[in-house]
Amino acid sequence: MKHRYLPMTEQDETEMLKAVGVNSVEELFVDIPQSVRYEGIMPMSGALNEPALLKHMRQLSDRNADFDRYTSFMGAGIYDHHIPVVINHVISRSEFYTAYTPYQPEISQGELQAIFEFQSYVCELTGMKVANASMYDGATALAEAAALASAATKRKRVVVSRTVHPEAREILLTSARGLGLEVVEVGYVNGITDLAELEAAITDDTAAVLVQTPNFFGCLEDIRPIEKLIHASKGLLVMSVNPLSLGLLESPGELGADVVVGDAQPLGIPASLGGPTCGFFAVSEPLMRRIPGRIVGQTVDSEGKRGFVLTLQAREQHIRREKATSNICSNQALLALCASVYMSTLGKEGIREAALLNLRKSHYASGRVEGSNAFSLSFTAPFFNEFVVKLPAGAEAGSMNAKLLKAGYIGGYDLGVAYPELAGHLLVAVTERRTKEEIEGFFREMEACL
Structure with missing residues (x-):
């Protein structure tokens, strides 16, 4: 029996087979040898009615360790931050939720304004x-x-520093192969970029130094000497930043950055099983025309009314491909809207307060580590809301995380996965959502796991 939601009827099937000149669906696969075909019935259940299917899907979803039922100390790029309820209300409006991309500015003024405010x-x-x-x-x-x-x-x-997110470095290497770029990685000392190794790696052919702060270990990089080193060779300083940390830290622009990138996930975007998120990209004025994607600008119409337009879109869809700055074809409009609503809702003082809570709570947690006989801090460099915990000799991070999960905690990131030299180290994130009781309970459970 045909599933009632399939739009194709038996008559439709018959007419299509006749149009292509075959008598059965089986004839369409005649070129595939029998030896490589799957024989028998696929290992799946029989047909389910709607209530049974919904129950089955709920059971599957319950196997996910979500932030509602578990207390998360996992960061490594995706964080459990407070998301004001107004965000979901705004982005669920059909005008935003169904918008693809504003190709026709004259009928996309609301979407364009939202993007302009994000910028x-x-x-x-x-x-x-x-x-x-x-x-x-x-x-x-x-x-x-x-x-x-x-x-x-x-x-x-x-x-690029090895303190940059390992997944970002992998993507960089992939892009570099296509662009013919040479990527040189430099190491770290005490959780931050090794300046001596960096200086040795910079040559007259170096286009840029790429550094992340707070870096993947949560540590704050010392940007000023890095800026001097790369600008002395007439290269560019590219900084990847956590936007929430900028509620407290000196801005990249003040530190001499030429390009600033980062992920807006901390600004009101749900974790959503790891994505999608939303990237941001900002440059100094001399580099404006080289920026990838597009820019929304503000102007006035013939009657003097405010309006918004796509000011710059030097991408392959609009100009000759060889002249394009990038092949990026769209932008994360809905998630950029999340970030815009978050920043407008909290305002300057709210963002500063959220950043301060992250700083204070994570440092309270690190104090709990320093007072422990079982654990220690791996690095002494200043940090924002993440830090690295060294486990006792013989303890395995993966095994500990499995035990923590049974106790209701999502543990820290196992650094041994991306940094073999840091096997037995956990990257722990503490956001504004964590309470004193949760922090204490987490470390008690870690000690019990030993």
Whole structure:
């Protein structure tokens, strides 16, 4: 019996088979040898009615460790931050929820205004002159920054710190192969970039230094000496930042950054099993015309009324492909709207307060580690809301996380996965959502796991 939701009827099937000149569906696969075909019935249940199917799907979803039922100390790029309820209300409006991309500005004024405000907020946070309409995520934004730096300097070598998110570095390497870029990685000392190794890696052919702060270990990089080193060789400084941390820290623009990228997930975007998120991309004014994607601008019409337009869209769909700054074809409009609503709802003082709560609670938690006989802090460099915990000799991070999950906690990221030299170390994140009781309970449970 045909499933009632399938639009194709038996008559439709008969007519299509006749049109292509075969008598059965089986004849369409005649070129596939019997030896490689699947024989028998696929291992799946029989047909389920609607109530049974819904029950089955709920059972599957309950196997996910979500932030509602578990207390999360996992960060590593995706964080459990407070999301004001107004965000979901705004982004669920059909005008935004169904919008694809504003190709026709004259009928997309609301969407364009939202993007314009996102750009403005990003400029405010980063201290940069120009921001684009958003990127797919922070990791791809970093790769795009390397491409921009190479094109702007006409150099083919980029230097990246190993303290940059390992997934972002993987994406950078993938993009570099297509662009013919040489990627040089430099190590770290005490959780931050090794300045001596960095200085040795910078040559006259270096297009940019790519650094992340707070970095993947949660530590704050010392940007000023890095800025001097790369600018002395006439290269560009690319900074990847946590936007929420900028509620407290000196802006990248004040530190001399040429390009600033990052992921807007901390700004009101749900974790959603790891994505999608929303990247941001901001540059100094001289690099404005090299920015990937597009920029929404504000103007006035013939009657003097405020309006919004796509000011810059030097992408392959609009100009000759060889002249395009990037092949990025769209932007994360809905998730950029999440970030815009978050920043407008909290305001400057609210963002500062949220950042301060992250700082204070994470440092309270790190104090709990320092007072422990079982654990220790791996690095002494200043940090924002993440830090690395060294487990006792013989303890395995993966095994501990499995035990923590049974106790209702999502443990820290096992650093041994991406950094073999840090096996037995956990990257622990503490956001504003964590309470003193949760922090104490988490470390008690960690000690019990031993």
